[in-house]
Amino acid sequence: MGAPPARIDAPARRSASAHLNRAQKAAIIVRFLLNEGTDVPLTDLPEDLQARLTTQMGSMRYVDRGTLADVVAEFAHELEGMGLTFPRGVAGALTALDGRISPQTAMRLRKEAGVRQYGDPWTLVKTAEPGALLPILEGESPEVSAVVLSKLEVARAADLLGRLPGPVARRITYAISQTGSVSPTAVDRIGLALAAQLHDVPESAFTTGAVERVGAILNSSTSITRDEMMEGLEETDQDFAALVRRAIFTFEHIPARIRPADIPRIVREVEQPVLVKALSGALAGDLASAAEYILENMGERMADALREEITETGTVRARDADTAMREVINAIRRLEAAEEITLQEQEDDAGAA
Structure with missing residues (x-):
């Protein structure tokens, strides 16, 4: 028998989408996704690509099922092979x-x-804090401010309008009625200018304000040092001194700013010998009310044991008592930072030392 005839492979089927360029394929994919109800964020594309895509879609009329299937399959294959994308x-x-x-x-x-790094600048403007937008609205012309309020959500716009001085708010309200002829290009330019202005905030080397920093330092200082520093601040800048006083939290503030239910948690955070020295020093001096507040709001058995130990300990040196009281305050600050307790606001700290 002779050799079997050689196998002749059938020619590969030519893709129905082979005649399309990438722009046409992109237009088909976008049109297909829109028909399926998919939200396609085309605004993320550069403006020139948005324009090319729109022009391409406008020039196309009809695509048969075979071509559509091939384009979708090719698109899916590219997605499957994509391992990593980078931000544009x-x-x-x-x-x-x-x-x-x-x-x-x-x-x-x-x-x-x-x-132009901001992309859509109005995204930044819409999420800005009222405190950042109010100075801008007061400093800009009524026409620009009217555009800003028109671009914001109604509730945010109403809130900002209510915070503005009456005459300024009335001028902006009237200017809103004149915004019908404002072009998209003008709105975009206003958004870019505002985004740049919102970002033009000097970087600070400190994450907290001067009041908080001074208050934290004085909190950890001895009572003698704290009193001397506060006297100096009162002589130099009374307004700043008043703010610092409100930021200071010392042993004497415990009854006013610590909830009774939080006392047991604080006591567990402090070693007993330290607590005994702090309470002993407070009871012997001007802070007896703070010490009694702590003892009255812990377990009765533990309070009795502490009172006995305080009696046995006798007189504690002022320096040791002051150090122990600062350790109690530091424990309170740690618990506050961990959000395990919350300090209550005090209406008037004018007499704080």
């Missing part, structure tokens, strides 16, 4: 690395990239 441009990279690079580097890159 410096703006996207800054967003992805937010909090992971130094503020100084981020600020320099923002300036080098220009204001």
